Every structure is written in C-alpha cells, then in structure tokens.
Amino acid sequence: MTEEEAVQIAEYVQAACPAQKFGEYTPDVWGEILAPYDVDEARAAVIAVARRQPFVSPAEIVTEIRERRAERIEQANIVIDGDPTHTGAESAAALREIIRAAGDGLLGPASIRASLGTAERPALPPGADHGPYAGRAAAVRAAIGKMPADRDPTVDPRGRACRRCGAAPGSSCTTGDRRRRDVHPIRLEDTQRAAAGLPLLDQDAAEARIKAAAAAALARSDDQEQEAETS
Known part of the structure; x- marks a missing residue:
C-alpha cells in the first residue's frame, strides 16, 4: 500500500465512522501499519469491521485481512x-x-x-x-x-487412481475430506503388483491380505515385547 492509498483508507474510515477522531499524523501512522497490505483488501476489511462496530482501528483491519486470506487459502x-x-x-x-x-x-x-x-x-x-x-x-x-x-504407475503409487477413495492419478489419497500424507494400502498394493507384472487383486481380497499382514506384524511386535520383558 502506498502513502496515498493509506490516506484514502484513513479518509474511508473517517467517512464510515464519523464519530472517530483523526489527528494530523493519523494517515502517516496508518500507512506504516498497513503498508504490507493491498488497498482493496484494506477497504473490504474496513467495511466488514464498520458493520460490526462504530470505530475501526488499524489492528482490526489487519486482523480482518488475515482472517479473510486464511479463509480463502483453506477453501482453495x-x-x-x-x-x-x-x-x-x-x-x-x-x-x-x-x-x-x-x-x-x-x-x-x-x-x-x-x-x-x-x-x-x-x-x-x-x-x-x-x-x-x-x-x-x-x-x-x-x-x-x-x-x-504424469507419474509412473509402476513406481509411484500416486501415478494411478486409488480404488479405495477414488483419488485421481497425480492426487493424494483422502480420508473423508482430509488429505492423507500416505496412500491407501490398496493403492500401494496395486503399484507393487503392476511393477511385478502381476494382475491386480480383487479389492476385498487385497484389503484382507493387507489386514492379515498388519495383524501378523502386530503379533510379532507383541511377541518381541513379551520376550524382552521375560529376559
């Protein structure tokens, strides 16, 4: 925001809040506070804040701008x-x-x-x-x-669609509406079988195999813990 634009924002606030007092150097101070922000964002923030209360401070304008930016980033x-x-x-x-x-x-x-x-x-x-x-x-x-x-579907699990959540090639798996850091096990299983030149397993059978492997790994971990406790 330029100095001229900061003066415009101060005048805008004064017009929206006629009872608010402004001094000779108010626009200068506001200009320093609002310098990192776009004038259009500041103007929209003034409107939003003025609709809620009779006075508007620079800190409230900054807070409103940041909240709206965070909201747009989240929605994207x-x-x-x-x-x-x-x-x-x-x-x-x-x-x-x-x-x-x-x-x-x-x-x-x-x-x-x-x-x-x-x-x-x-x-x-x-x-x-x-x-x-x-x-x-x-x-x-x-x-x-x-x-x-493009990703190689025989190397990168994200190179193929996920049969569990429906994620498209190139996209991450999701659980509900949240992005997963890892891929679903069925997607990894499909990638490994494609790399080996094997046909894809039936989804239910593949998931059963994965669960069995996980249960076996957990059982081994429990056995190791018991051995450590008795030794």
Missing part, C-alpha cells in the same frame, strides 16, 4: 505432492507462491478431491492477468506448471 484446498526433480528451495518457493495466490483470491474454492492433472488444474479467474496481480498471476502459473502432471 491446495494439494501439492511435489516434484522429485526439484530442490527443497524450489519446492518451497512454488508452494509459497501458490498459497500467496490463494490468499489473494487468484485461486477460487476447490474440492480436495479435484484432480490435479494438467487438464483439470484450477484456472485463474478472468482478469487475473491485468492490474496489480498481473505479475502474481504469471508467477502462480509458473509454480503450478512445476507440479508433476
């Missing part, structure tokens, strides 16, 4: 599985840019179940290539372009 349901060819710094930079774009409203609400395949990645809204967000729009397109579009 950003899912990035990463690209093994990128360095940690490149992956972090891409993620920061996409999160920032979601906070700016350049990425609208999306279902966590939406595929992140090339043809189905979220489109930026009309007009995003113009105005103050033109550079940000280009940057977020570049960051989205770095997301892996």
Whole structure:
C-alpha cells in the first residue's frame, strides 16, 4: 500500500465512522501499519469491521485481512505432492507462491478431491492477468506448471487412481475430506503388483491380505515385547 492509498483508507474510515477522531499524523501512522497490505483488501476489511462496530482501528483491519486470506487459502484446498526433480528451495518457493495466490483470491474454492492433472488444474479467474496481480498471476502459473502432471504407475503409487477413495492419478489419497500424507494400502498394493507384472487383486481380497499382514506384524511386535520383558 502506498502513502496515498493509506490516506484514502484513513479518509474511508473517517467517512464510515464519523464519530472517530483523526489527528494530523493519523494517515502517516496508518500507512506504516498497513503498508504490507493491498488497498482493496484494506477497504473490504474496513467495511466488514464498520458493520460490526462504530470505530475501526488499524489492528482490526489487519486482523480482518488475515482472517479473510486464511479463509480463502483453506477453501482453495491446495494439494501439492511435489516434484522429485526439484530442490527443497524450489519446492518451497512454488508452494509459497501458490498459497500467496490463494490468499489473494487468484485461486477460487476447490474440492480436495479435484484432480490435479494438467487438464483439470484450477484456472485463474478472468482478469487475473491485468492490474496489480498481473505479475502474481504469471508467477502462480509458473509454480503450478512445476507440479508433476504424469507419474509412473509402476513406481509411484500416486501415478494411478486409488480404488479405495477414488483419488485421481497425480492426487493424494483422502480420508473423508482430509488429505492423507500416505496412500491407501490398496493403492500401494496395486503399484507393487503392476511393477511385478502381476494382475491386480480383487479389492476385498487385497484389503484382507493387507489386514492379515498388519495383524501378523502386530503379533510379532507383541511377541518381541513379551520376550524382552521375560529376559
């Protein structure tokens, strides 16, 4: 926000809250506090706060902006599985840019179940290539372009659809509406069998096999604990 825009926000607050007192240097102080934020976001925050109470402080404007940005980021349901060819710094930079774009409203609400395949990645809204967000729009397109579009289904479990939750190739598995850090066991089983050139198992049979293996591993762990206690 520029100094001129900070003056506009102060005048905007004064018009919305006529009983609020402003001094000669009020716009200067507000300008320093609100400098990191966009003038349009600040104006929308003033309206929201003024609807609730008769006075508006810079801290309340900042709080309102942050809450709305956090809300937009949450609704965007950003899912990035990463690209093994990128360095940690490149992956972090891409993620920061996409999160920032979601906070700016350049990425609208999306279902966590939406595929992140090339043809189905979220489109930026009309007009995003113009105005103050033109550079940000280009940057977020570049960051989205770095997301892996294709994965080898015989190596990477996320390269194939999940038969348990219906996650599309390239997307993470979900439990309910929450993204899982790992994939469902059936998805991993399918990947391992594909790598070995074996046909996929019936889903019920595969899950029964996985549960049996897990139970056997738990039993071995219990036996080891009992041996440790008696030794």
